Amino acid sequence: MTEQPPAPQWPTVPPTGEQAPTPQRPTVPPTAEQAPAPQWQAVPQWPKVPQAGPRPVSYPAPVRVEAVPGTPYGLAVLGAPKTASGVAASSLATGVGSVLVSLAVWCFGLTGAEPGWGGLVAGAFAVLAILLGAAGIVLGWLGMRQIRLAAGTMTGRGVAISGLVCGAVGFLLAAFGLIVAIALSAGA
Incomplete structure (x- = not known):
């Protein structure tokens, strides 16, 4: 039975600022079947201590600096x-809703022109589409006014215009669809 070499002894953690001693692997006399053991040294890597204090923050350049009296x-x-303007986004939502509901009116x-119920059902949906279209128009106008009065600190003018246009298209489609539905139901 061969004798096991002793385990290397690692040093304890050195105080801050001192270099840790490098451990030496003990050598074992080679036997006839073994080649000589190579010499080696391991240098332990001590973790770096993080820098104390807050991390620097980069702020944007000030718009102006006012002196504090005294x-x-x-x-x-x-x-x-x-x-972004919330009124403009609401205008677009109601305008698109008006267009979608006006398609239901049509x-x-x-579909209900032949049986005779088309004008009644289309009229119920037309009321909703016309109200949504009017809301889209009014909110689009208010959104553009809000953005204009904000003097460059608010965005969304294109969204407000899109909401105003969608509201007007939905309003007109619903009104014209209601007229066609009533005319088709009355003629059937």
Whole structure:
């Protein structure tokens, strides 16, 4: 039975600033069947200590600096990012809803013309489509006004215009669809 070599002894953690001693692997006299054991040294890597204190933050350049009366200090006023208009987004949502409901007016008006119920069902949906279209028009106009008065701090003018146009198209499609549905139901 061969004798096991002793385990290498690792040093304890050195105090801060001192170099840790490098451990030496003990050599074992080679036997007839073994080649000589190579010499090696391992240098342990100590973890780096993180830097104390807050991390630096890069702020945008101030828009203006106002002096604080009676002190040598100043107040830096930072610019705010642009915001999107919620009124404009609501205008687009109601305008698209008006167009979709006006398509239902046309579908029910044309499908129910033969049995005679088309004008009644189309009229119920036409009321909803006309109200949504009017809301899209009014909200689109209010959204454009809000963006204009915000003096460049608000975005969404294109969304407000799209909502206004969709609301007008939905309003007109629903009104014309209701007229066609009533005419087809009365003629049947």
